[in-house]
Amino acid sequence: MKKKIIAGKKKTIKKPLLKKITRNNLEELVSELTDELNIRKKQLKQSAVRGKHEKEKFRGEVIRGGVREKQGADREKQGENRERLAQEQIHIRTKAMESTFDGIFIIDALKPDFPIIYANPSFYELTGFSKNEVIGKNYFLLYGVVDNLHGIEEIKQALLQGRPFQGEMLNSKKDGKKFWSLLRISLVRDNNGTVTHYVGNKTDTTLMKQRNLEIEVQREELLHVTRVGKLAEFVSSLAHEISQPLTAILSYAQAAQRMLKDREPQLQEILQYIINDDQRASEVIRRLRYLLKKSKPTLETLDINVLIKDTITLMMPHIIAKNKVIKFESDSKLPHIQGDRIQLQQVILNLISNSLEAMESSNDARELLIRTSLKDAETIMVEVKDSGCGIPEKNLNKLFGHFFTNKPDGLGMGLSISRSIVEAHGGHLEAKNNPDRGATFYFTIPVNMKKDQ
Amino acid sequence: MPANIFIVDDDESVCRALKILLMSYDFEVKTFNSAQNFFDTVAHDVPGCLLLDIHMPEIDGWEAQKRIVASGSKRPVIFISAEKQDNAADRALKAGAMGFLQKPVNAQTLVDLINGSSKK
Numbered sequence: 001m002k003k004k005i006i007a008g009k010k011k012t013i014k015k016p017l018l019k020k021i022t023r024n025n026l027e028e029l030v031s032e033l034t035d036e037l038n039i040r041k042k043q044l045k046q047s048a049v050r051g052k053h054e055k056e057k058f059r060g061e062v063i064r065g066g067v068r069e070k071q072g073a074d075r076e077k078q079g080e081n082r083e084r085l086a087q088e089q090i091h092i093r094t095k096a097m098e099s100t101f102d103g104i105f106i107i108d109a110l111k112p113d114f115p116i117i118y119a120n121p122s123f124y125e126l127t128g129f130s131k132n133e134v135i136g137k138n139y140f141l142l143y144g145v146v147d148n149l150h151g152i153e154e155i156k157q158a159l160l161q162g163r164p165f166q167g168e169m170l171n172s173k174k175d176g177k178k179f180w181s182l183l184r185i186s187l188v189r190d191n192n193g194t195v196t197h198y199v200g201n202k203t204d205t206t207l208m209k210q211r212n213l214e215i216e217v218q219r220e221e222l223l224h225v226t227r228v229g230k231l232a233e234f235v236s237s238l239a240h241e242i243s244q245p246l247t248a249i250l251s252y253a254q255a256a257q258r259m260l261k262d263r264e265p266q267l268q269e270i271l272q273y274i275i276n277d278d279q280r281a282s283e284v285i286r287r288l289r290y291l292l293k294k295s296k297p298t299l300e301t302l303d304i305n306v307l308i309k310d311t312i313t314l315m316m317p318h319i320i321a322k323n324k325v326i327k328f329e330s331d332s333k334l335p336h337i338q339g340d341r342i343q344l345q346q347v348i349l350n351l352i353s354n355s356l357e358a359m360e361s362s363n364d365a366r367e368l369l370i371r372t373s374l375k376d377a378e379t380i381m382v383e384v385k386d387s388g389c390g391i392p393e394k395n396l397n398k399l400f401g402h403f404f405t406n407k408p409d410g411l412g413m414g415l416s417i418s419r420s421i422v423e424a425h426g427g428h429l430e431a432k433n434n435p436d437r438g439a440t441f442y443f444t445i446p447v448n449m450k451k452d453q
Numbered sequence: 454m455p456a457n458i459f460i461v462d463d464d465e466s467v468c469r470a471l472k473i474l475l476m477s478y479d480f481e482v483k484t485f486n487s488a489q490n491f492f493d494t495v496a497h498d499v500p501g502c503l504l505l506d507i508h509m510p511e512i513d514g515w516e517a518q519k520r521i522v523a524s525g526s527k528r529p530v531i532f533i534s535a536e537k538q539d540n541a542a543d544r545a546l547k548a549g550a551m552g553f554l555q556k557p558v559n560a561q562t563l564v565d566l567i568n569g570s571s572k573k
Contacts, residue, residue, distance in 0.1 A: 236536075240508065243535030244464045247557035251470035254560035258477040282557050 103127065103202035105139070109187075109195045113138050117197075126181070126204055128174035139200065155185065162187065162195060168205060180205045212317075219314040226346050230413040232292040233420070237413075239285045246285075250278045299338045304380055304445065305330040305372055307341065311348045312370070315356075319368070322356055329371040334380055335447050339425050344445075347418040347429070351384040351441045354414065357407065358388030358439065365389075365438065379427075380445045387438040391431060399431055418443075457501025458567065460484045461491045461517065462533070463509045467556070471504065478564050488517035497526035502551075502570050504563075507534035507541070518548050529570035533558060 097104055103123030107114050115136045124130060140152055151169045158165040165185040172178055181202050188197040253274040260268055312319075312326055319326050352368065359365040365387040375381040391399065398404045400419045405412035415429075422429040422443045429443040458480045462468050468484035475482045481501075485491040488505075489512055495501075503521070507514035518530055532545045535556040545553035551570040554563060 240535045243556045244467055247535065248464070248466040248470035250557040251467075251474040251560070255470070255474035255477045258474075258560070278557060 101203075103181075103200075103204075105134070105200045105202070106188075107139060107198040107200065109197050114198070123202060126173075126179070126202060127171075128177075133174075155183075159185065159187075159198060180209045215314055215317070219317075222314065222342070222345055222349060225342055226349065226417075229346065229417050233413050233417050235288055235292045239289050242285060243282070246278050246282050250275060250282075253278065298340050298342075300341060301336045302339045302341060302344070303336055304334060304339075304344075304382065305332065307344060308348055308370055308372065308382070311345050311352065314345075315349065315352050318353070318356065322360065323363075324356060324359060324366050324368055326352075326368045326370065329369065331373045334372055334374060337380060337425075337445050337447055339445065340421075343421045344425070347421050347443065348382070348384075350414045350418045354441070355384055355386035355388065355439075358386050358390075360388075362388065375444060378447050380447060381442060382445070383440055383442040385434065385438065385440040387434075387436075390433045390437060391439050393433075396431060396433075400429070455479050455481045456567070457499070458482045458504065459491060459495060459501050460504045461486075461488055461509075461514075462504075462506035463487060464506070467506075471558075474560055475564075475567075478560075480567070488512040488514075488520075491517075492520070497521065497524045497528065500528075502529045502531065502567050504531050504533050505550075507532055508536055515544075515548065518550060522549050531563075531566055531570065 098120050101122055103126040105116050105119040105123050108117045116134055116139055119134050155165045168182045170178055171181050182205050184201045186199050187195045190196050253271050257271045355368050367387050369385040371383045373381050400415050419429045426446045427444040431441045433439050458475050460468050460471050463486055472482040472484050505514045514532055521528055530550040532550055532553045542553040552566050
């Protein structure tokens with residue numbers, strides 16, 4: 001960076017004075033500014049000396065003619081011009097630094113107690129301290145000591161080793177109010193490579209943190225509902241499976257009782273015990289089923305696009321963590337539907353997480369596409385398309401059955417619940433393999449849900 | 454002549470148990486593990502009461518009942534299901550069935566219902 005400036009000395013004056021300031025190039029800008037300041041100071045000194053020389057020379061040679069007089073005056077003017085431009089640039093860059101949303105401060109690295117020598121207005125606003133309380137103070141003594149001893153040690157280590165620092169931390173304002181901030185500290189070196197200043201760049205991340213936290217809470221709630229739903233479905237399947245043999249046992253026992261009519265009173269009695277206990281077991285199942293009775297969908301008017309967007313937001317941390325990309329192609333003209341927000345969100349969440357899992361093993365399978373469209377005037381179609389491993393043809397029919405799973409820790413309830421939710425809304429949930437790779441799960445939701453469903 | 458009973462249930466053990474039970478009441482019982490199997494074997498004008506499971510793969514109980522009604526058959530149908538569905542009894546009657554019994558079924562209740570259907 002330094003090289004560039006020195007090589008392009010003359011050019012730098014002509015280039016646009018104000019670069020667009022972003023968080024990313026701010027540090028670069030500040031260090032560029034410091035470097036350039038030094039260069040400019042030297043240049044100024046030189047041209048001032050030259051100007052003075054010329055002036056004196058000119059005075060001595062004044063008798064020799066008017067041409068030289070003009071040249072000397074020009075050079076002096078040039079020097080003034082440069083000075084004016086340089087000052088203008090300093091002015092604009094200072095203003096720029098003062099206008100940023102991030103808190104910026106500069107520490108003198110050559111003084112033993114590392115005092116803060118500059119801070120911009122945003123820094124004062126962010127920390128709640130006034131100029132008098134900041135300038136000349138050591139950054140670490142200023143605040144934060146109580147909050148994060150470990151973090152401070154980390155910063156110190158980085159700076160001592162001549163490395164820039166970057167980290168997120170919880171700080172306190174002067175009034176004790178906590179705020180999250182991303183602190184980045186870069187090093188400013190002189191031409192000899194000696195660190196002369198540290199430039200700190202403090203970004204308030206409290207809102208971002210809060211938003212992330214809210215998303216996390218929502219996601220947890222949804223997952224909880226999903227888990228409860230899975231349990232209910234599990235119990236319901238289990239109840240069904242157990243009811244069948246109980247039916248058979250009861251029928252066998254009652255048949256035997258009839259066959260032994262008026263004979264073998266002891267066997268009759270035993271058969272009666274079998275019947276009683278069978279009925280007791282049935283009663284337990286009936287009660288269990290009643291406890292976990294599936295709640296009926298609570299219908300409200302929903303924009304399916306908004307619902308999908310919200311669900312994607314909830315899943316975003318997962319998607320990023322798995323290094324996948326999600327694309328949402330929405331038909332903005334879709335009519336609203338009547339549906340149960342939580343239940344439909346469960347379906348979308350389930351389909352997204354299945355797709356992510358299908359793409360888990362492959363690094364080049366990254367893209368997940370969700371598309372909404374109008375299948376016909378009465379039906380909305382939602383497709384979730386992945387580029388994962390696809391579904392073996394023999395499993396396509398079994399996918400939606402109870403207890404069908406390919407996952408080592410799966411219950412095999414997700415898709416069967418999803419299908420029953422979609423069907424409760426009057427739609428259908430299906431799956432197919434894509435012609436190229438991966439699979440697509442798609443469901444329909446009628447615009448006007450039929451009353452009897 | 455003993456009355457005919459047909460049982461359609463995909464659970465083999467349930468079929469066998471109900472058959473033994475109803476045979477002890479002197480019914481003539483035939484069992485089928487799918488509705489399709491029943492339709493293929495028994496013409497719809499052959500008299501006899503049908504005990505029909507609801508939850509079955511492919512053609513479920515409701516669909517089977519629909520086809521029976523659509524065929525013009527007057528066959529009495531009793532739904533028998535392990536699943537406790539809301540209004541299943543109402544729905545069964547609306548679908549033209551004689552009744553709905555939840556599994557496990559009590560022998561006497563079932564026999565009374567069958568006898569009721571044949572008197573009708």
